[in-house]
Structure formats: C-alpha cells, structure tokens
Amino acid sequence: MVQEYVSPVRVHKFPFEMVMAAYERRFPSCSQIPVVVDCPIIEDCWSPDDSQRDTTRRCQLNVEAPYLLKKMIGVDYVYFIQKNHLDLESRVLEIEATNETFASRVGVVEKCKYYVHPENNEWTCFEQTAILDVHNFFGLENTVEKIAMKQYSANISKGKELIESFMKEVYADGVMDLRPWQKQDPEHNRNLRRIISRNTEPLSPRAAAEPRRHSQPDQYTLDSEYIKRNLGELTPMQESRLLQLRKWIADLQKGKVPSDKTLLRFLRARDFNVEKAREMLSQSLLWRKKHQVDRILSEYETPDVVKQYFPGGWHHHDKDGRPLYILRLGQMDVKGLLKSIGEDGLLKLTLHVCEEGLKLLEEATRSSAAAVQRWSLLVDLDGLNMRHLWRPGVRALLRVIRLVEDNYPETMGRVLIVRAPRVFPILWTIVSTFIDENTRSKFLFYGGKDYLQPGGLLDYIPKDLIPDFLGGPCKSFVHEGGLVPKNLYVAGVFTERDGDPLSEDTLYRCISLAKGQVHEVLVVNRDPMSVLTWDFDVLRQSLSFCVYRTAHLLPPPSHLAHTHAGACVGGGGDDYGSIIERREWQEGEHYHRVEPALVCHDGESVQGSHVMLEEGSYVLQWRCESGAAQLVYFHETLASHHYKGSMSSLQSGTSGFSCLSGKSAASSCPSR
Known part of the structure; x- marks a missing residue:
C-alpha cells in the first residue's frame, strides 16, 4: 500500500x-x-569555500499513537535519519528524511525544499512531499497510514508558523539582513556560515545588499496563498490530490492544462479519487475538443425563438456571492422549443449557459474576498403541469442533465425550487434518479406561497434582489416564456423516436361531449401503492370531474378502446352510460368516490394524482351537464417501485390555473 502526499508551496x-x-x-x-524529542547532528560538513553544507541528524520522535498500539508494537519512540544539503551559492536547501525504525515493514520518505521565490527575490518558497509504503505492519496498515497522515498534516500547518516564530529570535539577536553568498567575498561567507550555523558572532560591517539569483521551481507546485484565495480551503490530502492530478493531466495533454478550478471540480465529483477524476476529466476534454466547446462563447448565436420564448437567464448574485440563474420552467413550452431548435439546439443553449456560468464565477472570485466556485439556480414551477411530462421533452431534459453532470460537475451550489405544484413530485421521481446524489442534496423545495416566509428565499437571496414575478422589488429581465407559435417550428429539426409510446399523436386525447354524456377512463390496478396521475384542459363549456374506485377488477366493456397497459377509455351517454352506473351499483356500497367532484370551467387546467393504496378498478370520469363541451386530457400510472418520494406529499388536487394552459384554451384539438 503506497500513498504519496504532496503539499502546495508555502511562501x-x-x-x-x-x-x-x-x-x-x-x-x-x-x-x-x-x-x-531530539535531533542531534551525527555528521556535518562544509565545503572549503563555505557555499555547501551537508548535515545528517538522527531524530527521535515520540509516537503519536494510542497507548494500546504502542504496547502492541513495543516502542515509545521511532527514529528518522534526516539528511540536509544546503547550497548557498544556488540558494537552495534540500531535505530528505527516512525512517530507521520498522524500516523493513514501513517505508517513509519525506522530501522538502527551500528556494528563492521565482518572482520576488526577497521571498522564500517551501515545498514538501512524502511517500508512505506500508509493507506489513501486524495487520494495522490502515491505522499506520492514518497516524502518518495526521502527523504530516500537522507538520504542514506548523511549518510556516515556526519560521515566523524563529525569525523573531533572529531579529532579537541583532540579525536584520543577510546578504547572499558571494564568491569574491570569503569574509562575508564565513560570517554567513556562522549565523546559519547558529554561531552568534556578528556579521562583517561590509555586508551589503546585491541582486539575488533564484532557481526555477517545480512546474507542478502551487502557492498556498493562491489556493486559499482562488480555490478555497483545502485539506492537505485534497491539496496533494490536486497537485497529482495536475501533473498527470499535463503529462497526458502534452500542452494546455485545464485551470486548477476545473481540476478541483472533477476531483470533488469523484471524492478526490485521482484515478477516477483523471478518467472523467480525460473523457470530458475529448468531448470539449470534439464539439469545440472552447469556442462557444465567441461563436454561439442565440436563436430568435430562444430570445423570445426561453424563460431563463442570469439574475445578479445570491447572499454567498454566487451568480444566480433563474429558470421559469413552469412557463416553458418544451414541445415548442424542441420543434423549433431540436435537441441539439437545446444542448448548445445549455452549453452556452454553463460556459457563461464559468466566466461569471471567475468574475465573482476577482471581485470577492473569497473564492466563488459554484453558482445557484432558482427554478419557478408556477404553471407546471402534466404536459411537461411529454416523453420526448423528458428525454431531452435527461440528456441535458447527463451532459452537465459529466462535463460541469460541482458547479451547482444550490437549487431553489419555488411554487412547486402537486404534480411536481411526479416529474421529480422521473428525473431525480439521473442526478448525482451530492447534487440532489442541494435542492430546496417550496410549495405554495411560503417561499417568502422565514426559512425561504430570503435566507439565500438578498431581499432587494428577489425578482418581481415572485413578489420582490427587483426587475427581472428573464423572459416569461409562453407557447411558441407554430410558424416558428422548423421542419425536420425534431422527430419522434420510433417506438415511443407517448409520441405527440398519442400523448393527449381530444374529446367532445354533448349534454348529459360522460367520458371515462378505466384503470385496473394490480400494483398497490402505484400512483394514478392526470392532466386535462377544458377547451369549451364546463365539465364535472371525479375519480371512483371499486374493489372489483372490472373487464373493459366491448366498446372501450385500450390506450395504455391496464387502462381503457370510452364515451358514454344514451348508448352506453357510465361504466359503473350501468351496473346499477350503489355508491358507498359497491363503489366509492376517492376524489371529490370538481366543476371545471372553460379555459381551466387541472392536474392531479392519487395514490392507489389497494388493488381494484379506478375510473376517471368527465361529465357534461349542459351544452357541447370539449376537453383534452392525458393520464398515466406510475409503478410503485418507480416512485421513491413521500406518498403523503402526493395528494390529488388542482395546481391552479397556469399561464400556459390559459393561453392554450383557444387552441384546437389537432394542435395537441
């Protein structure tokens, strides 16, 4: 078991x-x-010109381990051999420490280096690496590794503090400046040697400042202050993994290396497993090259239909300084956009938004006192209905999710879902399984109007930046969306896939009813805890709607046409009557109303769901009481093993009248 640790450069x-x-x-x-405990010198040698020094120390260390472990291994102290090579002419100190104790079972090699800062001759850089190779340690290999890492982290955190502490002692001894080693000034070099060797004889008064040389640092090192300012707080292990991935990608790419922020995002996405992060990043880099993603900000031209009807855009920042993106998903005409720009057009739009987000993160970091690594997303679901579950649209949404997860990991800081209607859990059930678990944990949901109450949006977005369409004072320039006119559809840009059971032709049914007629859907349920969902618009006149259940597993009457597995539909009236009523059953004895009757008027949109707790037959019924009515509807059954949400949150009811549905009331049936 070999582990390598690399710390960033300390300055x-x-x-x-x-x-x-x-x-x-x-x-x-x-x-x-x-x-x-003690580090006595066992060898010490200076070169004749006082430019080189080789020192060997035998260091005695107290084992920072549990008492029981100390007893098991039989030692209280371990010994390390530390060899230092100081080159005053090149201004470099190289240190290598190896363990003497248990050397046959555990190999520890720690290397450190001090050198002149490449951009400032008055500063000194320090870098540190360690390799731990546990061969066989009485079955305690993992414990030894944890103890070693703990000690390594402690040494890193104390290193800079120690130098500053001892520098005060140097000043207190009257040493305020030391001129570099000079080949032509032996007297100065001897004084320099005495000071560094802790001989307190004063320097010669001839000492004077001169230009200083410096060595080139390792190209795979990072300054600790740079990390804190641009990447945030990282543990020593995370810093080490970042440097390892940086070197590996540089070797692989043989050229341009992604930014450190990009490397860090892929590491976080793979829990800082360097091998997995490298594989994920390599695939993403190939994808970016293939699709020329680096050019999208300069070359992408937003289609007119997106400018007019896509309800999304950037909106200031949240309280953490993160760029905030708003998406009014409930007002999005998914079908209209896909018919106008196609799936590829939607993906290009997504790429442009993500690349804009990365650029905004850089700008936010520059203007902030701390690193800003993620953006926030505010999703308004007002108007969401079952039409948004149009299968081709959902398929396109899942492609978008996969693209973002694979190529823009760890860019999402928080997702605020507001005005979620009761139909939303159905959509969430479908898409949540495709979202990374860590990303899912960042979702916050607000139903109804509680999003402006304590614990709502005001905890995350400044009050003066709450958008106007959510009741806030800030003017939002995010388009409100709406139905895309058919004259903007592009022939051939989007086609249904073969075998899609819910293609455009079969998703919604259009029904006309005369006075006194009923239209019913029979759903025979053999899957307890499955969920029955529905969505319908009343296009003309008024209708009453209700849902019934009987324990009997009803066979479909011969005049009913099957449309979905386990479901059939038919029209009633003088010829046939209701599926239940024609049996002369009594309500409350042979069947029960499981949803209250609802009167729906012209132009209204209704969505709902019902948890089918038991087996039996369920009937969705629309009844026309007067005039000639027309409706368009869709229903679906979600299997119990697919629904992973809280059943108590799926209570049927209306979602309110959506803006989109209101506009669609004037549409004719063939437009569905």
Whole structure:
C-alpha cells in the first residue's frame, strides 16, 4: 500500500538566508513540535569555500499513537535519519528524511525544499512531499497510514508558523539582513556560515545588499496563498490530490492544462479519487475538443425563438456571492422549443449557459474576498403541469442533465425550487434518479406561497434582489416564456423516436361531449401503492370531474378502446352510460368516490394524482351537464417501485390555473 502526499508551496516573505538562519533554530528540539524529542547532528560538513553544507541528524520522535498500539508494537519512540544539503551559492536547501525504525515493514520518505521565490527575490518558497509504503505492519496498515497522515498534516500547518516564530529570535539577536553568498567575498561567507550555523558572532560591517539569483521551481507546485484565495480551503490530502492530478493531466495533454478550478471540480465529483477524476476529466476534454466547446462563447448565436420564448437567464448574485440563474420552467413550452431548435439546439443553449456560468464565477472570485466556485439556480414551477411530462421533452431534459453532470460537475451550489405544484413530485421521481446524489442534496423545495416566509428565499437571496414575478422589488429581465407559435417550428429539426409510446399523436386525447354524456377512463390496478396521475384542459363549456374506485377488477366493456397497459377509455351517454352506473351499483356500497367532484370551467387546467393504496378498478370520469363541451386530457400510472418520494406529499388536487394552459384554451384539438 503506497500513498504519496504532496503539499502546495508555502511562501515565507523573508529572504532565503534569513529563513535559513530561522530554520536552524528548530534544532535539536523546540516546544512548538513536541513530537520531536531530539535531533542531534551525527555528521556535518562544509565545503572549503563555505557555499555547501551537508548535515545528517538522527531524530527521535515520540509516537503519536494510542497507548494500546504502542504496547502492541513495543516502542515509545521511532527514529528518522534526516539528511540536509544546503547550497548557498544556488540558494537552495534540500531535505530528505527516512525512517530507521520498522524500516523493513514501513517505508517513509519525506522530501522538502527551500528556494528563492521565482518572482520576488526577497521571498522564500517551501515545498514538501512524502511517500508512505506500508509493507506489513501486524495487520494495522490502515491505522499506520492514518497516524502518518495526521502527523504530516500537522507538520504542514506548523511549518510556516515556526519560521515566523524563529525569525523573531533572529531579529532579537541583532540579525536584520543577510546578504547572499558571494564568491569574491570569503569574509562575508564565513560570517554567513556562522549565523546559519547558529554561531552568534556578528556579521562583517561590509555586508551589503546585491541582486539575488533564484532557481526555477517545480512546474507542478502551487502557492498556498493562491489556493486559499482562488480555490478555497483545502485539506492537505485534497491539496496533494490536486497537485497529482495536475501533473498527470499535463503529462497526458502534452500542452494546455485545464485551470486548477476545473481540476478541483472533477476531483470533488469523484471524492478526490485521482484515478477516477483523471478518467472523467480525460473523457470530458475529448468531448470539449470534439464539439469545440472552447469556442462557444465567441461563436454561439442565440436563436430568435430562444430570445423570445426561453424563460431563463442570469439574475445578479445570491447572499454567498454566487451568480444566480433563474429558470421559469413552469412557463416553458418544451414541445415548442424542441420543434423549433431540436435537441441539439437545446444542448448548445445549455452549453452556452454553463460556459457563461464559468466566466461569471471567475468574475465573482476577482471581485470577492473569497473564492466563488459554484453558482445557484432558482427554478419557478408556477404553471407546471402534466404536459411537461411529454416523453420526448423528458428525454431531452435527461440528456441535458447527463451532459452537465459529466462535463460541469460541482458547479451547482444550490437549487431553489419555488411554487412547486402537486404534480411536481411526479416529474421529480422521473428525473431525480439521473442526478448525482451530492447534487440532489442541494435542492430546496417550496410549495405554495411560503417561499417568502422565514426559512425561504430570503435566507439565500438578498431581499432587494428577489425578482418581481415572485413578489420582490427587483426587475427581472428573464423572459416569461409562453407557447411558441407554430410558424416558428422548423421542419425536420425534431422527430419522434420510433417506438415511443407517448409520441405527440398519442400523448393527449381530444374529446367532445354533448349534454348529459360522460367520458371515462378505466384503470385496473394490480400494483398497490402505484400512483394514478392526470392532466386535462377544458377547451369549451364546463365539465364535472371525479375519480371512483371499486374493489372489483372490472373487464373493459366491448366498446372501450385500450390506450395504455391496464387502462381503457370510452364515451358514454344514451348508448352506453357510465361504466359503473350501468351496473346499477350503489355508491358507498359497491363503489366509492376517492376524489371529490370538481366543476371545471372553460379555459381551466387541472392536474392531479392519487395514490392507489389497494388493488381494484379506478375510473376517471368527465361529465357534461349542459351544452357541447370539449376537453383534452392525458393520464398515466406510475409503478410503485418507480416512485421513491413521500406518498403523503402526493395528494390529488388542482395546481391552479397556469399561464400556459390559459393561453392554450383557444387552441384546437389537432394542435395537441
């Protein structure tokens, strides 16, 4: 079991020689590192010109392990051999430490390096890596790894603090500046050697500042302050994984490497498993190249139909400084958009939005005091009805979800769902299984009008930025949506897939009823806890609607036409009558009304659902009391094993009148 840990670069804002003087003061022991008991020098050698120093120490460390573990392994202390090579001419200190204790069972190699900052001669960089190879440790391999990582993390966090602490001691001894090693100034070099070796003899007064050289840092290192400012707080393990992925991708790409924010997003999506993150990122990079995604911001031209009828857009920022995107999904004509721009057009629109989001995240980070890594999404579902469950539309939505999950992971910070009607759990049931579990946890739902109450939107969006269509004071430039006119449809841009049982021709049925006639749908249920759903618009006159149940498994009358598995439909009246009433059954004895009767008027849209707790026959009934009525309807049964939501939240009822449904009332049946 081999583990490699890489820390980001730490920057000490002191010259290299001053850092060396402070560094030596941590030996042979110091109170800030209690785990180090003693570090005596066993070898120490300077070159004749005082430019090179090789030092070997044998360090005694107190084992930071549980008492029982110490007893099991039989030691209280472990020993490490630390070898330092200081090159004052190149201004580099290289350190390598290896374990002496249990060397045959555990291999530990820790390497550190101090060098001059490549962009500022007055600063010093520090980087650190460690390799842990546990061969066989009495069955305690995982425990040893955790202890080692804990100690490594502690050393990283204390390193910068220690240098600054010891620098105060250096200043207190009267050493305020140290000029670099000079080939032509042996006297200065001897004084420099004494200071670094903790010999407190004063420097020669001839010391003076001169231009300083520096070595090139490793291209796969990152500055710790850069990480904190641009990437946020990361644990030592996460920093290490980020640097590993950066190096691997650079080797793979042989050229341009994605930004560190991008690498971090893919790491988070794979729980910081570098192998899995690399595989996911590699696939995404190939996809971006194939579809020329890097050019989409400069080349994408928004179609006119999207400008006029797509109800989505960016809207200021939330309270965390995240860019906020608004989508008025309930007002979206999914079918109209797909008939106008097709699935590919919808995907290109999605890509453009996501690329805009990444650009806005960069801008937000620059203008904020902290890294902004995710955006927020506000989804308004007012007007959502069963028409939004049109199968081709749902299929397109699932393609969008997969595209975003695969190529823009960890960009979504929070999803606020407002004005969710009772039909929403059905849509959520269908799409939620395709959304990453971590992303699903970011969804917050608000039904009815409680979204402006305590605990609602005001917890996440500033009050003055609540959009006007939700009752806030802020003017929103997000289009309200609406039905796409058929003259904007593009022939051939979108076609139904063969075998789709709910294609445009079979999704909604249009029915005309004369006075006194009924239209019924019989659903024979053999799956307790399945969910019966319906959606209908009254296009003319008024109708009454109700749902009945009988324990009898009714066979469909011969005049009824089958439309879905387990369901059949038929028209009633003088010729046939009602499926139930023609049997001369008594309500309350042979059958029961499981949903209250509802009178629906011209232009109204009704959606609902009913949890079929028991087996039996269910009848959806529309009755025309006067005049000539017309309706268009759709119904579906969701199997119990597909519905993973709370059954108590699926109570039937109307969702209110939607804007889209109101406009559609003037449509004729063939338009469905």
